[in-house]
Amino acid sequence: MSEGKKAGEKRVLPGKKSAKLLHLRKKYIPEAVFQVAPVFIERGKGAIIEDVDGNEYIDFAGGICVLNVGQSNEAIISAIKEQMEKHLHADHNVTMYESYVRLAQKLTEITPGTFQKQVLFSNSGAEGIENAVKIARRFTGRYGLICFEGAFHGRTALTMGLTSQVRNYKYGFGPFDPGIRRFPFPYGYRAPFGVSADEYGNYCIEKIEDSFRSYIASDEIAAVVLEIIPGEGGYMVPPKNFVQKLRKICDDHGILLIDDEIQVGMGRTGKMWAIDNFDVVPDILVTAKSIGGGMPIAATVAKKEHMDAVPISGLGGTFNGNPVSCAAALKVIEFYEKENLVQNAARLGRIAMDRLEKMQEKYAVIGDVRGIGCAIGIELVKDRRTKKPDAERTKAVLKQCHEHGLIILSCGAYHNVIRFMFPLVISEEELESGLDILENAIKK
Numbered sequence: 544m545s546e547g548k549k550a551g552e553k554r555v556l557p558g559k560k561s562a563k564l565l566h567l568r569k570k571y572i573p574e575a576v577f578q579v580a581p582v583f584i585e586r587g588k589g590a591i592i593e594d595v596d597g598n599e600y601i602d603f604a605g606g607i608c609v610l611n612v613g614q615s616n617e618a619i620i621s622a623i624k625e626q627m628e629k630h631l632h633a634d635h636n637v638t639m640y641e642s643y644v645r646l647a648q649k650l651t652e653i654t655p656g657t658f659q660k661q662v663l664f665s666n667s668g669a670e671g672i673e674n675a676v677k678i679a680r681r682f683t684g685r686y687g688l689i690c691f692e693g694a695f696h697g698r699t700a701l702t703m704g705l706t707s708q709v710r711n712y713k714y715g716f717g718p719f720d721p722g723i724r725r726f727p728f729p730y731g732y733r734a735p736f737g738v739s740a741d742e743y744g745n746y747c748i749e750k751i752e753d754s755f756r757s758y759i760a761s762d763e764i765a766a767v768v769l770e771i772i773p774g775e776g777g778y779m780v781p782p783k784n785f786v787q788k789l790r791k792i793c794d795d796h797g798i799l800l801i802d803d804e805i806q807v808g809m810g811r812t813g814k815m816w817a818i819d820n821f822d823v824v825p826d827i828l829v830t831a832k833s834i835g836g837g838m839p840i841a842a843t844v845a846k847k848e849h850m851d852a853v854p855i856s857g858l859g860g861t862f863n864g865n866p867v868s869c870a871a872a873l874k875v876i877e878f879y880e881k882e883n884l885v886q887n888a889a890r891l892g893r894i895a896m897d898r899l900e901k902m903q904e905k906y907a908v909i910g911d912v913r914g915i916g917c918a919i920g921i922e923l924v925k926d927r928r929t930k931k932p933d934a935e936r937t938k939a940v941l942k943q944c945h946e947h948g949l950i951i952l953s954c955g956a957y958h959n960v961i962r963f964m965f966p967l968v969i970s971e972e973e974l975e976s977g978l979d980i981l982e983n984a985i986k987k
């Protein structure tokens with residue numbers, strides 16, 4: 544790392560080179576593609592990024608939960624290089640390759656459930672969810688889908704419908720899939736009428752059961768699509784009984800439970816899958832983001848009997864399970880096992896939570912600190928009693944952080960939650976330094 548500012552030191556953003564590129568970006572890239580910090584990355588290593596102006600940053604974003612193994616992980620890079628020397632693309636529909644099958648095998652071993660599973664690869668989280676829905680609809684012969692407030696499942700035509708936030712994800716892009724039914728999600732911190740999180744969880748379940756009497760028959764529902772800890776929605780952790788009762792509703796009515804593990808899965812919660820924290824086994828699990836260590840790949844893991852319901856050519860795609868992505872993903876899983884990354888997430892999560900809870904005691908603006916393992920969100924409010932969201936303050940805190948060398952993002956329906964998505968290989972020192980930058984920004 545060179546001439547620019549070290550993490551913790553104030554820098555002017557954008558730097559000169561970033562400003563030039565930003566100018567080009569404005570000209571050639573649509574405004575619709577959102578952008579968080581006025582920084583162009585030059586290189587990265589682990590949890591440290593260097594921008595084109597030579598400034599250093601601690602990375603609390605991981606390319607939005609993609610880099611659990613860190614930037615430029617050597618093991619992953621050599622697996623990628625090795626594969627690239629052999630072949631870049633084949634299309635498994637045309638000539639098959641071993642890594643595709645081996646990765647599928649591995650995923651069936653490390654995902655919940657002892658039943659026989661199969662794996663379908665695709666290129667992005669949204670595609671993974673689309674495929675899960677296709678499989679569920681074909682297997683059940685039903686069209687209905689239950690999803691929740693706060694959830695984000697993607698930006699394609701179907702997943703946009705499943706996604707909760709109207710602006711800016713959905714507005715003006717409709718109509719959406721007619722099978723979609725949305726229900727309240729037990730957002731404990733904002734439970735209405737002062738009820739407890741558990742009571743709110745029960746209420747949300749009752750709403751679903753009621754709907755089977757009032758406006759959709761349960762045997763028209765193919766699947767419940769669940770993002771257990773909504774990432775874009777604000778890192779709310781639902782009560783265990785909510786998830787378990789949801790499982791029971793699915794069992795009672797022949798509905799499949801689709802578990803969207805795209806953001807907080809892959810060890811972030813201190814267990815391999817977020818759903819493991821709730822002692823529930825999904826029917827279909829979708830993973831993407833960190834499974835590829837930076838390469839685009841998604842996997843939809845379903846029971847074999849569900850996959851068997853889809854006829855030949857009902858699933859697939861040109862780049863699905865690209866050999867380079869498969870090689871990277873196999874190495875990612877190996878790296879997790881070798882480096883005990885999941886246990887490390889639990890350990891790092893305790894350090895971060897401890898520190899954030901102490902900050903909450905000191906700064907009234909922090910209304911809530913919540914999460915499991917390293918899947919953490921803190922909610923900024925104008926007033927702890929009214930819990931009025933403070934989006935402007937959140938924006939200002941993030942700006943301060945970026946200007947002092949911490950890349951960090953917000954989320955939440957009210958844009959007032961700061962989320963933590965640092966690589967799970969971050970050192971304790973880097974984690975503490977990042978939290979120092981955040982604390983200074985909040986203090987200001």
Ligand SMILES: Cc1ncc(COP(=O)(O)O)c(C=O)c1O
Pocket residue numbers: 607666667668669670672695696697698770774775803804805806807831832
């Ligand atoms: C929970 C969740 N599901 C689905 C998606 C969509 O994934 P992708 O952007 O790879 O299509 C995201 C992306 O942020 C996500 O966080």
